[in-house]
Amino acid sequence: xxxxxxxxxxxxxxxxxxxxxxxxxxxxxxxxxxxxxxxxxxxxxxxxxxxxxxxxxxxxxxxxxxxxxxxxxxxxxxxxxxxxxxxxxxxxxxxxxxxxxxxxxxxxxxxxxxxxxxxxxxxxxxxxxxxxxxxxxxxxxxxxxxxxxxxxxxxxxxxxxxxxxxxxxxxxxxxxxxxxxxxxxxxxxxxxxxxxxxxxxxxxxxxxxxxxxxxxxxxxxxxxxxxxxxxxxxxxxxxxxxxxxxxxxxxxxxxxxxxxxxxxxxxxxxxxxxxxxxxxxxxxxxxxxxxxxxxxxxxxxxxxxxxxxxxxxxxxxxxxxxxxxxxxxxxxxxxxxxxxxx
Numbered sequence: 316x317x318x319x320x321x322x323x324x325x326x327x328x329x330x331x332x333x334x335x336x337x338x339x340x341x342x343x344x345x346x347x348x349x350x351x352x353x354x355x356x357x358x359x360x361x362x363x364x365x366x367x368x369x370x371x372x373x374x375x376x377x378x379x380x381x382x383x384x385x386x387x388x389x390x391x392x393x394x395x396x397x398x399x400x401x402x403x404x405x406x407x408x409x410x411x412x413x414x415x416x417x418x419x420x421x422x423x424x425x426x427x428x429x430x431x432x433x434x435x436x437x438x439x440x441x442x443x444x445x446x447x448x449x450x451x452x453x454x455x456x457x458x459x460x461x462x463x464x465x466x467x468x469x470x471x472x473x474x475x476x477x478x479x480x481x482x483x484x485x486x487x488x489x490x491x492x493x494x495x496x497x498x499x500x501x502x503x504x505x506x507x508x509x510x511x512x513x514x515x516x517x518x519x520x521x522x523x524x525x526x527x528x529x530x531x532x533x534x535x536x537x538x539x540x541x542x543x544x545x546x547x548x549x550x551x552x553x554x555x556x557x558x559x560x561x562x563x564x565x566x567x568x569x570x571x572x573x574x575x576x577x578x579x580x581x582x583x584x585x586x587x588x589x590x591x592x593x594x595x596x597x598x599x600x601x602x603x604x605x606x607x608x609x610x611x612x613x614x615x616x617x618x619x620x621x622x623x624x625x626x627x628x629x630x631x632x633x634x635x636x637x638x639x640x641x642x643x644x645x646x647x648x649x650x651x652x653x654x655x656x657x
Contacts, residue, residue, distance in 0.1 A: 323355040325373035327366070327382060327389060328400065331358060334514050335544055336483060337571045338379065338402040341436065341459050348460070348645035361385040367392060375652060377434055380404060383426040390429040396655070398432040398455075401440065403568045408487040411565040411588060413443035432655070434648070436569040439590040453655060457648040459571055460641030462547065463578040466555035469628055475506020476618035478584075479557040481550060481572035482564060483513040484522040484541070489563030489586060489607045491521065494528045494535060496611035501534040507618040509561065510553055514544040554579055558624050561614060563607040567591045580632035584613055599634035600627030 331343040342358075349356045357373065359366045361382055370376060370393040377400040378386050390397045404423050406414040419427070427447060433454045435441050441454045448454070470477060482488040490511065501507060515522040522541075529535045545553065554560065560576040562585035567573065573594035576583050582600030585591045586607065595601035604610050617624050 323357065323369075323373045324349060325357045325359070325369045325376045326379075326400070327359060327361060327376065327385070328379040329360065329381060334483075334517065335547075336514075336517075337569070338381070340547075340571065341402065341569075342379065342400070344460060344641045345457070345644060345648070348641040349649075351642065352645060352649065354649065361389070370394065378430070383422050386426040387429050396431045397429075398434055399426065399430045400434045401444065401568075402436065403566070407443070407566050407568065407589070413589075414447070416447055419447065437590045437593065439593060440568050453651075455648065455651045457644050457651070458639065459569060459574065460644040461571075461575055461578055461638040462641075463551060463575040463638050465632070465635050466579045466581065469580075469632060470556050470558050472621065472625060473506060473508065473558060474621045475508075476558055476614065476621075476624055477508045477510075477556070478559040478561045478614060479510045479512065479553050480561045480563070481512045481554065481575075482562065483517050483544075484511070484515050484525055485518045486521055487565055488513070489565050489610075491525055491528065492607035493561075493563040493611055494525060494532075494539065496608040497539075497614065498528065498532040498534045500611055500615045501538070505615060505618050506621075507538055507614065509539045509614075510542055510557070511540065512542050512545045512550050512553055515541065516544075551575070551579070554581055557581055558628055559584055559614070559617065561610065562586060562591065563610050564588055564591070570594050574636075577631075577636045578638050580628075580635035582627040582631040584610060584617075586610055596634065598630060600629075600631040 328342045333339055346356050346358055357369045374395050376393050376397045378389055380401045406419055432452055433444055435456055436458055441456050444454050484490055529539050560581050560583050565588045567589040570590050573583055577594055583595050584602050585595055587603040595603050604613055
């Protein structure tokens, strides 16, 4: 008896070896994990020579939310189910929250109407998408896996605050207002350091503005380092040496850096946007604030009270979470896809 052919998944996503973003890391790791199963995985971009043929052979096609404009044409070409791999929508960032249907752009509304299903990374995003899409269209949830581990030892006390921020230097990450507020609040005696991991080339004008803010401020120039894009291993090292992870992001669809801090046992101070609250717990030394200025004020208050910093580190390490493997994420997605076929 001839064996059933392996299912084929087509991912229309940015190049997996391109600039590091949360979306690209997710796509890369998920495709790699799926590749270790019986599933055939084809990765391509809009306009690629192999796309048209793949759209006619794949069992499922997933299109990254960066390619909303290409979705109607892809949906017309495909012979199988076409889904949106929804890392975010521009309106989520513009609103700083889940938008109402009337707040979607024409491009977003058209893209959502022409796909058969959705793949999101968190329960928050599933709940956010439910009012935006037809009720018969399934929304699958496959949270990211992680290679993070508990930091081997607590960071050496700085007797102030050694913080890090992980996220590309783009407006949605809230770095500019955080820097402005820190420059106003810090005084000479404060022992505070901030290391920022994130690509500086995705929005060069915004990155240049942040660089000028740091260089022109005596309070920031000796305390804040823009490290640029770092490898996952380098990022893990920076995080593991930090006494606090700071996030000024206005909207997190999942929050991969926040999740890794919980696994590494690093306390979190974050703006309450999107899925951030899922990762931040007071029992683990975490704290949510409403905006970047409150974030800056909380950082400065901690820098002036090293005992509280060490207390938060202890709680974060005691309540560190175990990492979900990417294999588990892949198997969770395959199980949900199997249910769609029943």
